[in-house]
Each structure stands twice: as structure tokens, then as C-alpha cells.
Amino acid sequence: MNDKTMYNLSYGLFVLSARQDGKDNACIINTAGQVTTEPNQITIAVNKLNLTHDMIAATKKFTVSILSERADFSLFKRFGFQSGKSVEKFSMFDGKKRVANDTFAVTEGTNGYISAYATQQVDAGTHTIFLASVTDMDTFNDVPSATYAYYQSSIKPKPKPVGKTAEGKPVWRCRVCGYEYVGEELPENFICPICKHPASDFEKIV
Ligand SMILES: Cc1cc2nc3c(=O)[nH]c(=O)nc-3n(C[C@H](O)[C@H](O)[C@H](O)COP(=O)(O)O)c2cc1C
Structure with a gap:
């Protein structure tokens, strides 16, 4: 799916x-x-x-x-x-x-x-x-x-890709508000602390 x-x-x-x-x-x-x-x-x-x-x-x-x-x-x-x-x-x-x-x-x-x-x-x-x-x-x-x-496409500022942090950990970014979570895997039940959208609205930034 x-x-x-x-x-x-x-x-x-x-x-x-x-x-x-x-x-x-x-x-x-x-x-x-x-x-x-x-x-x-x-x-x-x-x-x-x-x-x-x-x-x-x-x-x-x-x-x-x-x-x-x-x-x-x-x-x-x-x-x-x-x-x-x-x-x-x-x-x-x-x-x-x-x-x-x-x-x-x-x-x-x-x-x-x-x-x-x-x-x-x-x-x-x-x-x-x-x-x-x-x-x-x-x-x-x-x-x-x-x-x-x-x-x-036109209101939300375009975030700069960050890829990995200085410590080499991947970054997961909320597609709705841009909040970033640092970690190998994003927990399945993660809720964005800013806009309350679920883990499925996050993308791994590469
Ligand atoms: C683009 C966007 C769409 C949102 N859609 C919803 C929604 O449909 N329903 C909802 O409850 N919160 C939605 N939110 C999250 C709320 O606006 C957010 O959690 C807000 O801070 C709640 O404020 P309050 O606690 O003062 O009510 C959305 C946020 C954004 C940025």
C-alpha cells in the first residue's frame, strides 16, 4: 500500500x-x-x-x-x-x-x-x-x-536537505510542518510534537 x-x-x-x-x-x-x-x-x-x-x-x-x-x-x-x-x-x-x-x-x-x-x-x-x-x-x-x-508547493518554505547529522544519524522530517527527528528509525507510533501528524507523514531526508 x-x-x-x-x-x-x-x-x-x-x-x-x-x-x-x-x-x-x-x-x-x-x-x-x-x-x-x-x-x-x-x-x-x-x-x-x-x-x-x-x-x-x-x-x-x-x-x-x-x-x-x-x-x-x-x-x-x-x-x-x-x-x-x-x-x-x-x-x-x-x-x-x-x-x-x-x-x-x-x-x-x-x-x-x-x-x-x-x-x-x-x-x-x-x-x-x-x-x-x-x-x-x-x-x-x-x-x-x-x-x-x-x-x-508554494506556502511552506522549502527545507534544506540535511541527510545525516554530524554524529552520522539519519534525519526524518515532517512533511506537514518541517519538524525534524534524528534517529536510525522513526518509531511507528511517532506523533509530530508540532503539528500532531503521524509517522506516515515523515520522510527520511537523504
Ligand atoms: C497543514 C496543517 C494541517 C493540519 N490539519 C489538522 C486537522 O485536520 N485536524 C487537527 O486536529 N489538527 C490539524 N493540524 C494540527 C493543529 O493545527 C495543531 O496541532 C495546533 O497546534 C493545535 O492547536 P490548539 O491546541 O490550540 O487547538 C494541522 C496542522 C497543519 C500545519
């Missing part, structure tokens, strides 16, 4: 935001999609380790801001490479707008937002899948949405 075929799926990229007890937070996801039009429903899949997960499980309310081809890598670093458990991701960040469900939509590097209310959740092991009814949405501009492939 070729694990890399998953990269051929043409999913988009989103900033998923929530608000609980006066705290705003958001993370990057690639797992938002429409499931029905009448009524209008979407799903998101969120890692249980993410603070955003717990906030949505508690409040049911969230907003998906749709990243466009103008999204800068700094947005991915701010929302996708650190947790709201240790930082205030929205502080010193102007590209946001409070929307009807009281969460923030991200207005920088995005082309619109969809707010929704979770009606059901499915335990998918590492992730929870939330099924949600759309409550509000708006379009900001007509810049094309960023696909995951566009992120890989």
Missing part, C-alpha cells in the same frame, strides 16, 4: 476557531467539508490533543475560515504549530473579525468563513468528527482557496 496517495486528495486548509469562557483560540485543519446542502451541514475532524477540540466539544460552536492562496506561512505557524494551551494565538493579531456566533473569523489570508453548530460527534480514535449545521457564512474576496497541495 502506498501511504503517499493520501496527498493526492484535494482537500483545502482552514483556520478552525472557537471561544469558551471568554478565551478565543484556533488551529489549522485540512479536514472541513460539506456533507449535505438541505440542511446545510459540514464535518470537521479535530485531534483530541488540541485545545480547540475541547472548546468545541464543550460549546458546540465554531467557525471555519477558508485559507486562500494569499495565506502567509506565519498564519500556519501561529495557528498550527503551537497550542492555545500555552499561548494566546489571537493576541497581537489584527486579521480577525468577531462574527455572529461570537467566535473570531480570520480575515487575513482567507477568502471567507463558515460558522456552524455541532449536532453530533463520532469518536474516530485520535480525532473526533463533528457533524455541524451551518449557522452563518460570508465571502471576503475571490482569491482562490489554498489546497493542501498548494500549501506544500
Whole structure:
């Protein structure tokens, strides 16, 4: 089986935001999609380790801001490479707008937002899948949405190949965020400490 075929799926990229007890937070996801039009429903899949997960499980309310081809890598670093458990991701960040469900939509590097209310959740092991009814949405501009492939080819900085470290150990690099693990073999159950993607998303740098 070729694990890399998953990269051929043409999913988009989103900033998923929530608000609980006066705290705003958001993370990057690639797992938002429409499931029905009448009524209008979407799903998101969120890692249980993410603070955003717990906030949505508690409040049911969230907003998906749709990243466009103008999204800068700094947005991915701010929302996708650190947790709201240790930082205030929205502080010193102007590209946001409070929307009807009281969460923030991200207005920088995005082309619109969809707010929704979770009606059901499915335990998918590492992730929870939330099924949600759309409550509000708006379009900001007509810049094309960023696909995951566009992120890989044009937004994420190209890492320099390193091959082996000074001690001669191989390096494994996360294809999603660039985190590097040094060791002969990458443990099968390894989870990227930065973006939480699994061992199958790592490549050995030669
Ligand atoms: C390109 C990219 C795609 C990601 N996709 C998802 C996803 O679909 N679901 C998810 O739960 N986390 C995803 N993540 C990881 C979260 O954004 C990341 O773990 C974040 O730091 C969680 O923040 P929080 O703890 O404040 O919620 C992705 C990260 C990146 C960079």
C-alpha cells in the first residue's frame, strides 16, 4: 500500500476557531467539508490533543475560515504549530473579525468563513468528527482557496536537505510542518510534537 496517495486528495486548509469562557483560540485543519446542502451541514475532524477540540466539544460552536492562496506561512505557524494551551494565538493579531456566533473569523489570508453548530460527534480514535449545521457564512474576496497541495508547493518554505547529522544519524522530517527527528528509525507510533501528524507523514531526508 502506498501511504503517499493520501496527498493526492484535494482537500483545502482552514483556520478552525472557537471561544469558551471568554478565551478565543484556533488551529489549522485540512479536514472541513460539506456533507449535505438541505440542511446545510459540514464535518470537521479535530485531534483530541488540541485545545480547540475541547472548546468545541464543550460549546458546540465554531467557525471555519477558508485559507486562500494569499495565506502567509506565519498564519500556519501561529495557528498550527503551537497550542492555545500555552499561548494566546489571537493576541497581537489584527486579521480577525468577531462574527455572529461570537467566535473570531480570520480575515487575513482567507477568502471567507463558515460558522456552524455541532449536532453530533463520532469518536474516530485520535480525532473526533463533528457533524455541524451551518449557522452563518460570508465571502471576503475571490482569491482562490489554498489546497493542501498548494500549501506544500508554494506556502511552506522549502527545507534544506540535511541527510545525516554530524554524529552520522539519519534525519526524518515532517512533511506537514518541517519538524525534524534524528534517529536510525522513526518509531511507528511517532506523533509530530508540532503539528500532531503521524509517522506516515515523515520522510527520511537523504
Ligand atoms: C497543514 C496543517 C494541517 C493540519 N490539519 C489538522 C486537522 O485536520 N485536524 C487537527 O486536529 N489538527 C490539524 N493540524 C494540527 C493543529 O493545527 C495543531 O496541532 C495546533 O497546534 C493545535 O492547536 P490548539 O491546541 O490550540 O487547538 C494541522 C496542522 C497543519 C500545519
